[in-house]
Amino acid sequence: MKKLMNSFNQWRFDKKIQLLVSTSIVLTTFLVLIVSTTSTVxxxxxxxxxxxxxxxxxxxxxxxxxxxxxxxxxxxxxxxxxxxxxxxxxxxxxxxxxxxxxxxxxxxxxxxxxxxxxxxxxxxxxxxxxxxxxxxxxxxxxxxxxxxxxxxxxxxxxxxxxxxxxxxxxxxxxxxxxxxxxxxxxxxxxxxxxxxxxxxxxxxxxxxxxxxxxxxxxxxxxxxxxxxxxxxxxxxxxxxxxxxxxxxxxxxxxxxxxxxxxxxxxxxxxxxxxxxxxxxxxxLYHGSITAILFMCTITILMVITNMYIIKKIIQKLYKPLENVVSKMDSVASGSLKTRIDSERMGDDFTKLAEGFNSMMDKIQELMEQVKLEQHQMEQIRFNALQSQIQPHFLYNTLDCIHWQAMADGNTEISTLVKALAKYYRICLSEGHDIISLKQELEHVENYLIIQNMRYDNIIDNKLDIDQNVLDSMIPKLTLQPLVENSIYHGIKVREGKTGTIYIKVQQLSKNIVITLADTGTGMSEEKVAELNSQLSLHDDSFGYGVRNVNKRIQLLYGDNYGLHYYKNTSGGVTVKISFPYRTKDMNTAIRGELDYV
The missing domain is CATH 3.30.450.20 (PAS domain)
Structure with missing residues (x-):
């Protein structure tokens, strides 16, 4: 029985319909024959x-x-x-x-x-x-x-x-x-x-x-x-x-x-x-038997005729569907330019053909989009690797170490060297692109140590961290570009003044929300709105900055996550980063996806 069912399932749709219709005709006809014969007898x-x-x-x-x-x-x-x-x-x-x-x-x-x-x-x-x-x-x-x-x-x-x-x-x-x-x-x-x-x-x-x-x-x-x-x-x-x-x-x-x-x-x-x-x-039944034989003969002839007519009708009706199946086979073989001519297919099959053509157009569009996104991700990866070791940053840091050593002695040199070492250790992270939130925060702290030694401690920072989410995984170099923007475009431009960077980490439902605010020069509401509207755009010539941070998060977790900027009450700028809460163990099933970025 199982073999018969498997064999039936492998039949073409028109043969299945033909079998079902023929069976229905035969059963109905012979049921009528039995009833009429019984009544006649x-x-x-x-x-x-x-x-x-x-x-x-x-x-x-x-x-x-x-x-x-x-x-x-x-x-x-x-x-x-x-x-x-x-x-x-x-x-x-x-x-x-x-x-x-x-x-x-x-x-x-x-x-x-x-x-x-x-x-x-x-x-x-x-x-x-x-x-x-x-x-x-x-x-x-x-x-x-x-x-x-x-x-x-x-x-x-x-x-x-x-x-x-x-x-x-x-x-x-x-x-x-x-x-x-x-x-x-x-x-x-x-x-x-x-x-x-x-x-x-x-x-x-x-x-x-x-x-x-x-x-x-x-x-x-x-x-x-x-x-x-x-x-x-x-x-x-x-x-x-x-x-x-x-x-x-x-x-x-x-x-x-x-x-x-x-x-x-x-x-x-x-x-x-x-x-x-x-x-x-x-x-006594002789007349009935003769009538039964006559009725059976007529019934068999009618069934055979009806089955032949049904076969031809089903073949005619299945022709457009067979055309669709043939086109789908072409698509399966790799021909994505296949389209169906919807003329003379009837209203229902015309809609099917139009739906097929629309689907193929959408598939081609999506494939082009996937290719574009793959190119963007490769470019982001390249920019990330390039940004991990920026020559001018390395040279400036080494220059700072040199002058500091000459002026103050080994204590601060030691501090600077240690911060620099930790910075690059986390940057490299043994080739992983997803690290724990604890490591990311440590990376930012080292970065601020280096920058404070470079700019004479003009940067203060205050952290409000939910200790229960430090094991959450985050794309590497998510916070550092944002802190860097706050320093160079907000605090540093205020000559002779110090500034503060506030970092708050909290868990809301199943998501992690990081709020990064500064007391810099800030931006106008129009500038903030323009920045938010351009966050999802990608530019190959644009470096490893804010837009690439946002793009990486959205590629990983979807368009519902990423960055959003606000103008804060202290005059500076606030940015909120949202992403789902995932620990290292939770990432096991999607490790390939996370490591790809």
């Missing part, structure tokens, strides 16, 4: 189920009508006067018996002629064993005499009445399946007295359709009784056997699923039979 299933249930109900209704008609016919025959008289008359060759028999035969002949689906009808006298028979087939062809009694005994009642039915090939030597209806004939004058048995054999259209499975919906329909015994089915060898799903039928109508088949059942109203139709679940 469910709808088609419901439709198919309702259609097949309705078809099953139609078969049940047709069979119910047939049974109702058979029952009505049976009742009509039983109540017929000729049939009643025939069964009540004594058998023999009497004229009365023969007339009753002929009348009954005529009645049966009329019934056969009126019902085309009636194969034969017979009335059996229980007392004499005689019978009447009428039908398309002769009594011998139908095997009625040998069959009716046994078949009647094997039948179950069709409902709460005494009517019994069966569907088999008991008649016609087993060559024909037909519906057999049996109805006991009772004396209309004495309902408890059974006179005989009515036997009717029908070619029922509903049962014939079931037996031949002659339907177009792949339904396999059967008729079962309440006990689950098969009354009619196209698998004729199973007639009379028990089904394995009767326990699933506990309502008047409905459907259930079992062993990959869907069963639809409908009870025949007022009769003890169910019409049960079954169909393979796969057949």
């Amino acid at each position: 469910r709808f088609m299933k419901v439709q198919s189920t309702e259609l097949l249930q309705a078809q099953n109900n139609t078969i049940a209704e047709n069979f119910r009508n047939s049974l109702d008609n058979y029952k009505k016919l049976a009742i009509a025959v039983v109540l017929d006067t000729s049939i009643q008289q025939f069964l009540k008359s004594d058998s023999g060759n009497t004229a009365s018996y023969i007339d009753n028999k002929n009348n009954a035969n005529n009645t049966l002949s009329s019934i056969v002629n009126m019902h085309s689906d009636l194969n034969f009808i017979a009335v059996v006298d229980d007392q004499s064993g005689e019978y009447l028979y009428k039908g398309e087939q002769t009594i011998y062809n139908s095997n009625f005499i040998q069959t009716y009694s046994k078949d009647y005994e094997s039948c179950k009642p069709a409902n709460s009445s005494t009517m019994r039915v069966s569907f088999n090939n008991a008649y016609y030597d087993g060559n024909k399946y037909s519906l057999n209806v049996y109805f006991p004939i009772y004396d209309t004058g004495n309902l408890m007295g059974e006179l005989g048995l009515l036997c009717m054999n029908f070619t029922d259209p509903s049962l014939q359709q079931i037996a031949e499975n002659n339907n177009s919906s792949n339904l396999n329909t059967v008729v079962i009784d309440l006990d689950g015994d098969l009354l009619a089915t196209n698998e004729k060898d199973k007639i009379g056997s028990k089904t394995n799903y009767i326990s699933n039928i506990f309502e008047e109508s409905g459907h259930f699923r079992k062993n990959g088949m869907i069963y639809f059942f409908q009870k025949i109203n007022k009769w003890d039979f169910y019409i049960v139709s079954s169909v393979s679940a796969m057949y």
Whole structure:
């Protein structure tokens, strides 16, 4: 997974966008496909189920009508006067018996002629064993005499009445399946007295359709009784056997699923039979599967087309960005003059191109500024090194030592020599440009000793030092040029007068502020303002003076630090030097930066 993420992160932006958009399209499309497919399958299933249930109900209704008609016919025959008289008359060759028999035969002949689906009808006298028979087939062809009694005994009642039915090939030597209806004939004058048995054999259209499975919906329909015994089915060898799903039928109508088949059942109203139709679940879903395959094919084609279109659109949209990336590669290789032609890039990318060009212009400007600052820093360093050993200062000092030695002896010479030695020792500082504030103050004190011996002690100094900040680091030769300015431009020009230099060191928050004031001749407010405005300017021809001190501090610590001049109340000039408080240990991380100046 990590490797895949790393590989993905290395892809170009357009490929990432293309992948994300394509993934979104695919996921969204297939989510819609799943939802629509599920809805379609469910709808088609419901439709198919309702259609097949309705078809099953139609078969049940047709069979119910047939049974109702058979029952009505049976009742009509039983109540017929000729049939009643025939069964009540004594058998023999009497004229009365023969007339009753002929009348009954005529009645049966009329019934056969009126019902085309009636194969034969017979009335059996229980007392004499005689019978009447009428039908398309002769009594011998139908095997009625040998069959009716046994078949009647094997039948179950069709409902709460005494009517019994069966569907088999008991008649016609087993060559024909037909519906057999049996109805006991009772004396209309004495309902408890059974006179005989009515036997009717029908070619029922509903049962014939079931037996031949002659339907177009792949339904396999059967008729079962309440006990689950098969009354009619196209698998004729199973007639009379028990089904394995009767326990699933506990309502008047409905459907259930079992062993990959869907069963639809409908009870025949007022009769003890169910019409049960079954169909393979796969057949039921056949239309849905076809629809799903069609929808999947269309969806895949749409996804492929959309992905192709998205790819082209992203490539078109990414073209300006690719141009920007190419230009950035050129910049990375060192070509800082690279610029982007912003024409025909669109509003957004035009702003990007303009921003890029502006950035490159700024970079070039900053690089020129860095070069200038590096040159200034090198010049300052050179001036610093040059100022550390100024020949005229060395010669004047040695001259002073010489005359003083001649005039006063070795005490002051010793003092002067020691001060001079310390002065140059701190000037050199083993090549370091950043020294402690304690060393810088010591350097100024030595410088004042030398100058006082040179100018007959005209310089007084007063120090107010916070001892807790003496370990703070400061650029070397920060104070000495400022003290020198106070002497030469403030105190020394006042002939015959002494002056005082005040040095105060304090810590304000995280900064060090050094206040250096003199009692010299001072400057006007205009001069002070002009001096402050020119402090940040640099001039290669200008020596190691006030402006270079200010420039060094700002290069090291930023424009918020440096020098600022004021006109003080004593008539002289005050300068405040500010820089951050940093000890030697704190400077470890930036030592290279500090040592550079």
